[in-house]
Amino acid sequence: MGGGGEIVIEVDRVRKTFVQRRRIAGQRLRRERVDVHAVQDVSFTVRAGEIIGYLGPNGAGKSTTIKMLIGVLTPSAGRLRVAGLDPARQRIALARQIGVVFGQRSTLWWDLPLRDSFELVRHLYRVPPGQYRANLAHFVDMLDLGPFLDTPVRQLSLGQRMRGDLTAAFLHDPAIVYLDEPTIGLDVVSKAAVRSFLVEKNREQATTIMLTTHDTADIEQLCQRVLVIDHGRLGFDGDLATLRDRLGGERTLVVDLAAPLPRLTVATPGARVVRTDGPRQWLAFPAKASAAPLVAEIAARYPLVDLAIREPPIEDVITRLYTAGTPSAPGTKAAPATEAAAT
């Protein structure tokens, strides 16, 4: 897994520019043309069997990139190859080899029972009957679809619908699957079901998976590699640990004192109190620094009862990345611009 397979996705200096017409303030009829660069000179490659998290704030260009990879949108410039095909030109041939899940929009037939939607997918993708039966039986078992197989899609809950959408996307054994926010709005149980399903498909059939998400647990549990895009530019390409290291971030020391005290003043470099609540105080300190000097200092100077250390949540890491400013050179992988902001 990860890195061993052949290259299945090739993105080379791809750009997508939308022309928007905006009304000029104070003028009724005249409009000005504005070029909106949704994706700018993005380059990366994906090997067979990787699970990739494609991250970025809303409007960063995640969906635009995914839609170009599917062939829904035509790139304005650059070169795209997925499974050796040009997505926009060879959309239909490519469609047989990929699966797509939109978290916010079902690809199933609203008024048909779930089972009929699957049957239709079988026809459209020409799945051999044996393979279809085996896959469906397996997915029904894994995702517990049995109780609502005969329910029209419009009557399904969000979690049920998502499990149905996942099944539909994997029925034809696609080599590559894109998921756009697959766990959005799901409860904990459904999220776990989605994640373990993806992990299994990836492990057993080396399915290449690329997902966009805002769910940090998705990233931590699924993604071997993350790509971060912001303002249409790729800002990071690497694994999660590297991302954490690069951005540094801060760990938190939570101390319980014998009595409520004013904000502690500590001499350890970089450490400071960020929050107090009665006898409990939170101190932030650099993630790379050892906690020992800080703990020793507090224990020596104040009535310390208990303490706990918290790792920087991945959310904060991502937030820092998004707010770290614009990356430097276009088209670079793992742009170093983010480093400057981290130090």
Add this chain to the structure above:
Amino acid sequence: MASHSGGADATSGISRVRGLLWAEVRAYALLVRVAFREAAQYRTSLALRSLTEAAATVLDLAAIGIIFAHLPALDGFSLAEVAFLYGTSALAFALAEAFLGPIDRLGWHIREGRFDVVLIRPVSALVQTATLAFSPQRVARAVQPAVIVLVSCLAVPVHWTPDRVLLVPAMVLCGTVLASSAFVTTAAVLFVAPDASVAVAASTQGSALAARYPMTVYGHHVALLLTLVLPIGFVSWLPALHVLSRPDPLGLPTALRFASPLVAAAGMAVAAFSWRAGVRRYRSTGS
């Protein structure tokens, strides 16, 4: 399909195209069946709509009968001849409407983000768009003009030679292709301007109405424009002149009366080009 080898490149190319077309036709048939099944989920609604559609058809026929009964001739064309023109063009547009009419909702699908889902399926976007809102009622709308064509064929004073007999279904077929091409071409505009549905509907409805009457009622210049530029005249007016053995009031060459298949083929080419250009410009919606 790949059984040919050696110098059979052209043949295998043709059989590949045929295979692709056949696949699209099968997908179309499958998706139409699905649309029927989906419509059948709402039985009362389906029954009510079928009932009103049937009532509308009967009333339409009655209204046309009454109008024609008070109209001995229109611009030198007898009642039966006008009915023939009216019926053949209305039938062509009704058939086009039945098969491809639902693509006028493309703008709505785009705004709702449903067109993204269309583009992830391994089936042509046109086939899917045409079947997304397929309704059985639209097919029923072809019944009324078909009745008018049959009745008027019996009523016109025509000596039915084989060429005239053949020309009637041929002109309806070419007319259907032309009307379909017009639908597709105008719908392609919606890729650039998804909110222009009303304008698009008006232009296709307008041409459907314009094609129903003898071109001469519009006056010489407009008639020439409608016939040659738009080319509504090829739907039924020009071939009908041959069927009815009429001289051309506009004085156009008689060869044009048999040119509808060529014009239809050109129309298809324009439609295919516009549709593809439209899909390339598709902008999707934010998520």
